[in-house]
Amino acid sequence: MTEPSRGEPVGVVLAVDPDRFAEVVEALRREGLTVTGEQPLLGTLSGTVAAERIAALEAVDGVESVDRELTFRLPPPDSPIQ
Known part of the structure; x- marks a missing residue:
């Protein structure tokens, strides 16, 4: 998993109040x-x-959760470590 540096955009998924979307x-x-x-x-x-x-973002009224998207990189299929 790769950690972005500060200031670099990261992906997020948010759950918010659907009545006030x-x-x-x-x-x-x-x-x-x-x-x-x-x-x-x-x-x-x-x-x-x-x-x-x-x-x-978490502090905005109506936001229920903020989750960072996670990115995983797998080795190539022919890699000795699987």
Whole structure:
């Protein structure tokens, strides 16, 4: 798993209040989130943000959770270590 450096955008998945979805998404954008996908009926969205801004996203009223996307890199199939 690779850790991004500070200031480098990281992927995040957020759960928000579905009854206030548009309002919460707009507040998240003001905090620096670049939205890459929205699922308003489920109350979830995905996006990218500078790593140091994650706490600001968590503090937005209507945000239920913020999870960082995890990236795993597997060795090539012909690698001696599997």
